[in-house]
Structures are given as structure tokens and as C-alpha cells.
Amino acid sequence: MDQQVGKGSLCYAEAPFILSCASVVGTRESEGPLGDAFDMVTEDDKFGQDNWEAAESSLQKDALTLAIGKSGYTAKDIRYLFAGDLLGQDIASSFGLKNFEIPLFGIYGACSTCGEGLSLASIAVAGGFADRVASVTSSHFASAEKQFRFPLQYANQRPCCATWTVTGSGAFILGNKDAVKKQKGSPLAQITGITTGKIVDFGIKDSMNMGAAMAPAACNTIVRNLQDFNRNPNYYDRIVTGDLGKVGQEILIKLVGEQGYDISGLHEDCGIRIFDNEKQGTGSGGSGCGCAATTLAAYYLPRIQSGELKRILFVPTGALLSPVSFNEGQSVPGIAHGVVIEHCDEGEA
Amino acid sequence: MDQQVGKGSLCYAEAPFILSCASVVGTRESEGPLGDAFDMVTEDDKFGQDNWEAAESSLQKDALTLAIGKSGYTAKDIRYLFAGDLLGQDIASSFGLKNFEIPLFGIYGACSTCGEGLSLASIAVAGGFADRVASVTSSHFASAEKQFRFPLQYANQRPCCATWTVTGSGAFILGNKDAVKKQKGSPLAQITGITTGKIVDFGIKDSMNMGAAMAPAACNTIVRNLQDFNRNPNYYDRIVTGDLGKVGQEILIKLVGEQGYDISGLHEDCGIRIFDNEKQGTGSGGSGCGCAATTLAAYYLPRIQSGELKRILFVPTGALLSPVSFNEGQSVPGIAHGVVIEHCDEGEA
Numbered sequence: 247m248d249q250q251v252g253k254g255s256l257c258y259a260e261a262p263f264i265l266s267c268a269s270v271v272g273t274r275e276s277e278g279p280l281g282d283a284f285d286m287v288t289e290d291d292k293f294g295q296d297n298w299e300a301a302e303s304s305l306q307k308d309a310l311t312l313a314i315g316k317s318g319y320t321a322k323d324i325r326y327l328f329a330g331d332l333l334g335q336d337i338a339s340s341f342g343l344k345n346f347e348i349p350l351f352g353i354y355g356a357c358s359t360c361g362e363g364l365s366l367a368s369i370a371v372a373g374g375f376a377d378r379v380a381s382v383t384s385s386h387f388a389s390a391e392k393q394f395r396f397p398l399q400y401a402n403q404r405p406c407c408a409t410w411t412v413t414g415s416g417a418f419i420l421g422n423k424d425a426v427k428k429q430k431g432s433p434l435a436q437i438t439g440i441t442t443g444k445i446v447d448f449g450i451k452d453s454m455n456m457g458a459a460m461a462p463a464a465c466n467t468i469v470r471n472l473q474d475f476n477r478n479p480n481y482y483d484r485i486v487t488g489d490l491g492k493v494g495q496e497i498l499i500k501l502v503g504e505q506g507y508d509i510s511g512l513h514e515d516c517g518i519r520i521f522d523n524e525k526q527g528t529g530s531g532g533s534g535c536g537c538a539a540t541t542l543a544a545y546y547l548p549r550i551q552s553g554e555l556k557r558i559l560f561v562p563t564g565a566l567l568s569p570v571s572f573n574e575g576q577s578v579p580g581i582a583h584g585v586v587i588e589h590c591d592e593g594e595a
Numbered sequence: 596m597d598q599q600v601g602k603g604s605l606c607y608a609e610a611p612f613i614l615s616c617a618s619v620v621g622t623r624e625s626e627g628p629l630g631d632a633f634d635m636v637t638e639d640d641k642f643g644q645d646n647w648e649a650a651e652s653s654l655q656k657d658a659l660t661l662a663i664g665k666s667g668y669t670a671k672d673i674r675y676l677f678a679g680d681l682l683g684q685d686i687a688s689s690f691g692l693k694n695f696e697i698p699l700f701g702i703y704g705a706c707s708t709c710g711e712g713l714s715l716a717s718i719a720v721a722g723g724f725a726d727r728v729a730s731v732t733s734s735h736f737a738s739a740e741k742q743f744r745f746p747l748q749y750a751n752q753r754p755c756c757a758t759w760t761v762t763g764s765g766a767f768i769l770g771n772k773d774a775v776k777k778q779k780g781s782p783l784a785q786i787t788g789i790t791t792g793k794i795v796d797f798g799i800k801d802s803m804n805m806g807a808a809m810a811p812a813a814c815n816t817i818v819r820n821l822q823d824f825n826r827n828p829n830y831y832d833r834i835v836t837g838d839l840g841k842v843g844q845e846i847l848i849k850l851v852g853e854q855g856y857d858i859s860g861l862h863e864d865c866g867i868r869i870f871d872n873e874k875q876g877t878g879s880g881g882s883g884c885g886c887a888a889t890t891l892a893a894y895y896l897p898r899i900q901s902g903e904l905k906r907i908l909f910v911p912t913g914a915l916l917s918p919v920s921f922n923e924g925q926s927v928p929g930i931a932h933g934v935v936i937e938h939c940d941e942g943e944a
Contacts, residue, residue: 249723254674254698256724297923325603326791334683334742335917336703337925340794344928349603349791351711352915352930354685354701362700366715373722374598375605393683393919442675442698445689566701568684570742574646576686579693581701 252474318430385534416539457494601823667779734883765888806843
């Protein structure tokens with residue numbers, strides 16, 4: 247069976263399973279609508295560390311430790327690790343994960359990194375190159391502000407269209423049929439296919455309006471997914487983007503509509519779900535690698551496991567800018583990685 | 596046949612081919628020992644761009660364009676792109692490659708990124724997930740100095756153990772048997788296996804001595820490769836690291852020796868080969884994602900294609916630091932990705 251579908255999608259002959267997952271978040275996330283659903287929350291956004299970058303590393307370490315533990319396996323059973331974050335040179339991952347001693351593929355897709363990690367991890371398992379792999383991503387409000395915007399001490403005002411970087415990390419353990427047999431508990435879901443993102447640049451130059459910069463990339467990936475698999479949008483129970491926020495959501499629904507698909511009743515966004523923007527003052531919504539990852543782990547996967555949702559198209563979205571490219575007057579190109587996540591019946595595993 | 600070998604290696608049942616490659620470099624590289632072997636050299640290290648980052652993007656664009664052209668295919672025939680660089684948020688890749696419209700996996704492994712890209716690209720082809728893929732990486736002396744060290748205008752002195760970041764980009768087109776049949780010319784080589792790197796941290800804190808920081812990671816990957824495949828070092832005609840330089844080479848040979856393997860007669864380093872350090876004042880040797888990539892493309896692959904070298908273990912080496920982690924007093928962990936590259940007989944394709 248040819249697993250290559252259309253121009254940039256894969257349909258797995260043997261769909262990998264998500265064996266377990268874990269989410270670790272900061273204080274603001276714990277006070278939001280999903281507060282009770284996360285595996286671990288903190289009262290100290292520095293997680294006992296000396297600086298914000300080390301705090302973010304600590305998030306990744308905790309998330310991966312929890313996810314491995316929940317699968318019933320140990321770090322030695324994990325063949326490859328796919329990990330990334332928003333910081334220059336992926337340092338949250340490098341320093342957070344070094345003690346696991348698992349062969350590592352460092353990845354970067356800005357806030358879409360969670361989708362990229364799940365894509366590559368599922369490729370490794372589906373191709374027979376690993377029985378069990380892990381994917382972990384993170385973001386931290388304070389390390390991201392320092393990296394991309396202003397020092398926190400500067401207390402700058404933020405436009406309403408700005409998003410709020412989630413302090414959080416989500417980790418996922420993927421495995422094949424054999425891995426399911428020996429795991430603790432039941433698998434959460436299966437990844438049945440992917441649609442890999444292209445860089446899409448509409449020339450947006452406002453780094454405070456990421457939703458607008460990323461919506462065209464999300465549209466590109468969603469439409470290619472529907473075309474490659476020859477599906478209608480309502481094949482999915484939900485189409486879930488990563489962190490477009492309210493501003494980006496409006497643009498996305500309009501852009502996808504122009505391509506002939508109505509996703510207005512199906513579309514949700516992790517950035518809108520994770521915060522109560524009115525009450526929490528989080529602008530257009532949450533963002534960051536940690537936003538899509540923790541919302542998938544805490545909110546969507548339990549509903550897919552229970553069968554409340556049969557299948558979703560999960561589309562984390564990323565803005566491919568750096569402080570240097572922004573200061574040099576470059577635009578903010580976007581990318582979005584699509585992952586088809588489906589309910590698995592007990593019998594399938 | 597089980598393709599999973601040992602603890603972190605893969606041995607492909609159907610080894611992907613390197614269909615073509617290309618190298619583009621700056622002035623200093625063109626004046627070095629490999630000057631005549633590169634596909635494209637420049638007299639202007641800014642490559643006609645306004646800034647160093649855009650110059651590096653231009654390198655990637657040219658290298659990928661050339662490599663695709665040499666394969667006889669077009670950008671539309673390339674299913675996935677694996678790309679990365681040393682800059683924060685991988686901007687050299689994002690801006691350099693956006694016009695190709697090829698689905699992109701952004702990767703980060705510091706100067707080992709070329710090995711990581713070839714590894715993931717070979718996984719995609721060997722698993723039947725793509726008929727043709729591309730891997731491209733780059734570095735630029737001036738953008739790297741600005742990112743990691745000092746502005747060029749500051750004209751700082753450099754210790755002898757420091758390496759010199761290569762201005763260059765190397766691109767590789769990989770494909771399966773069918774892709775070989777329709778390619779222009781003959782394939783250059785086959786990737787028969789990989790050994791994926793772990794993060795290894797010996798606590799080195801001197802960002803001017805990358806060779807020492809990366810040698811333990813290279814040792815870890817080389818020794819695991821030999822153990823996983825149950826091979827002696829002389830199974831390989833050469834064991835080629837990325838950018839350890841003279842200082843790192845000494846440490847590597849000693850460390851691998853302590854593990855019971857003598858690689859003193861086999862070891863070469865792209866960073867030592869690409870410059871004439873004495874004449875060119877390049878310290879311990881060349882470094883950067885572009886160092887291993889351009890040296891593989893310009894020097895090693897032609898020799899593997901001709902059969903002068905039957906097989907090499909190619910081990911690009913990376914130092915996982917950022918300016919932030921360095922300024923916060925963190926150590927410099929290393930990582931090294933091993934790729935087994937072999938001569939292919941005409942009949943095999």
C-alpha cells in the first residue's frame with residue numbers, strides 16, 4: 247500500500263499509537279479553564295530554577311518524566327526523542343533533556359513544533375525504525391518575552407491582537423502494536439496520517455499579530471489535507487489549530503472558506519481554549535509550543551480516548567521569525583503541521 | 596528484517612541513495628585546499644544581500660537549487676525538505692527556502708545538523724514515505740560571529756583553539772531505487788545506516804574551545820556505532836567528524852582509544868580539511884553546519900562515488916549552546932549524528 251498521499255501527506259499502513267502523554271504548566275494556565283486537567287501545575291513559575299530558561303528546561307524534564315512513567319516504560323525503552331522549543335538554539339530542550347540519554351533529533355517549527363515532533367515521531371514508528379519514541383515541546387512566557395519582545399521589567403503594554411505565550415510543556419510517547427501490548431493502561435489514540443507544513447508568507451510584519459501571520463499557513467495545511475485525502479471538513483469532529491487566537495481564527499475561517507470549505511462549525515484553537523481571555527487578560531489567546539502540546543494532552547486526547555471525539559485534524563501553527571529577522575525588517579512567515587489523530591477501539595491494538 | 600540495530604542505530608533494509616549534492620561557499624573557503632572542488636564560490640561574502648543573515652539564506656537557496664538541478668528533478672519532485680542552520684529560530688533556512696514551496700521539517704543540531712538532516716531524510720526514504728527528499732544546512736562566518744561571539748567591527752582576538760565558522764551551504768538530494776532510474780547521471784553513494792546522537796555534557800564552559808566540548812559526543816556516537824553494528828573501526832575507510840578541529844581531534848582519538856578502539860589512522864575532520872589553518876589563520880579549523888556539509892559534498896562524496904573510498908562513517912558534531920545559555924554560565928553540551936555512507940556499484944541501483 248502506498249503511504250504517500252497527494253503532495254505532502256502520509257497515510258500510515260500501520261498507524262502508530264499514542265501510548266501516553268503528560269502536561270506541565272505554570273500558574274496562569276492552572277487558573278484557566280483547563281486548570282484541573284493538567285498533570286502538574288506550579289505555584290512558582292521559575293520551577294525552583296535560577297532563570298527562566300532553566301525553568302523551561304525543567305518543564306520539559308518533568309513532562310517527559312511523567313509521560314514515560316504513565317506509559318509504564320522507562321527512559322531506556324525510548325529509542326528516539328524529538329524535541330524543540332522557541333528559544334534560540336533550542337536550549338530549553340538541550341538542557342532539559344540531556345540527562346535522559348535518549349538519542350535526540352532536535353527540531354524547530356516555532357509554535358508548530360508539537361505537530362512537527364508528532365509527525366516525525368509517527369514516521370519513525372510507522373516505518374519500523376523504533377518501537378517506542380517520545381516527542382516533547384515547551385514554551386515559557388517569561389523566556390519567550392525576553393527572547394522575542396521586551397524584558398518583563400519593562401512592563402510594556404500589549405495590543406489586543408497579541409497572544410500570550412503559554413508556560414507549559416507537553417510530552418507524548420508513541421509506539422507500535424507491540425508497545426501497546428506491554429504498556430500500562432490503554433493507548434490514548436492513533437496517528438493515522440500527517441500533512442507536513444510549507445512556509446507561507448503573506449508579508450505580515452507585525453510581530454504582535456501572530457494570528458494573522460500564521461492563519462495563511464494553517465489554511466494551506468488544512469486545505470492540502472482535505473485535498474490530499476479527498477475528504478470533506480466534516481470527516482473530522484474538530485479541526486484544531488495551535489495558537490491562532492481569536493484574531494487568527496477569523497482570518498483562517500475566511501481563507502479556508504475562499505478555498506471552498508466551510509470549517510466555521512468545526513474549528514477550535516488551543517490558544518482560545520487554554521485561557522479565559524476576558525477574565526485572564528491574555529489578549530487574543532494563548533500561544534507557544536507549549537500551548538498546542540498541553541491542550542492536546544490535557545483536553546483533546548482524553549476526549550479522543552473516550553470516543554467523545556472520533557477524530558480530529560490537529561494543526562499546530564508557527565511563526566518563523568527571530569528577533570534578528572524582525573529587527574532587520576523581514577516579514578513573519580508561517581508554517582503549520584497537520585496531524586490526524588483518531589480514536590482507537592480496544593480491539594485494534 | 597529488523598532495521599533497529601543496538602540501542603540507537605538503524606541498518607536500512609533498502610538503503611536510500613544520495614542522488615546529487617551541491618556546495619556553495621564564501622571567499623575564504625574558495626582560497627582553501629578544496630577551493631576548486633566547490634560548485635559555486637563568491638567574491639562577495641554578502642552574496643548581494645543587505646545583511647549577513649540574508650546572505651546565509653541566499654547560500655541555502657543556491658545550494659538547494661544546484662543540488663536539485665544536478666539530480667535532473669525539479670523542486671516539485673521533492674516531497675520533503677529537512678533544513679536547519681545555527682541562527683536563532685533557524686532563520687537562514689526559513690527565509691532561504693520559503694520560495695521552494697516544499698513541505699519542510701525544520702531541524703536543529705548545531706553544527707551536527709547536516710548529519711541530523713541526512714539521518715531524517717534517509718528515514719523518510721527508507722520507510723517508503725518519500726521517493727525523493729532534500730537536506731540542506733548552512734553557516735556563515737559573519738552571522739555566526741554576530742550571533743555567538745562579537746560584532747565583526749569589534750575585531751576581537753581569537754585563541755588558537757577557536758574554530759572558524761565556514762561560510763557555506765551543502766544540499767543533498769536523497770531518493771529510492773525508482774528515483775535513481777530517472778535521475779540525471781549516477782547516484783553518488785548510499786546511506787546504509789545511521790547512529791543518532793545523544794547529548795553528552797563534559798561540563799566544558801569555554802565557548803572558544805568547541806572542539807573540546809564536542810569531542811566527547813563524537814566519541815559516544817562513534818563507539819555506539821561500532822558496538823551497535825559489531826564492527827571494527829577499520830571496517831570504515833575513514834571516520835570523518837564535522838568540526839572538531841586539531842584540538843578536538845586529539846581529544847577524540849584519546850577518548851575513543853580509552854574505549855578500546857584505535858581510530859588514529861582513520862580519523863579525519865572536515866574542519867581540518869577545509870582550511871589550511873597555518874596559512875589561512877583559521878585557528879583549530881573550520882566549523883559550522885556548512886563545514887561538514889560542504890566538505891562532504893565537495894571532497895568525500897566524489898571519492899565515494901569513484902570507489903576510492905568504499906565506505907565512511909560521517910559524524911558531524913554540534914555544540915548545543917546559545918548566547919543566553921553561555922551568558923548564564925551554563926556548560927556547552929555536545930551532540931554528534933553518525934551516518935554510514937557507502938559506495939554503490941552501478942548494478943545496485
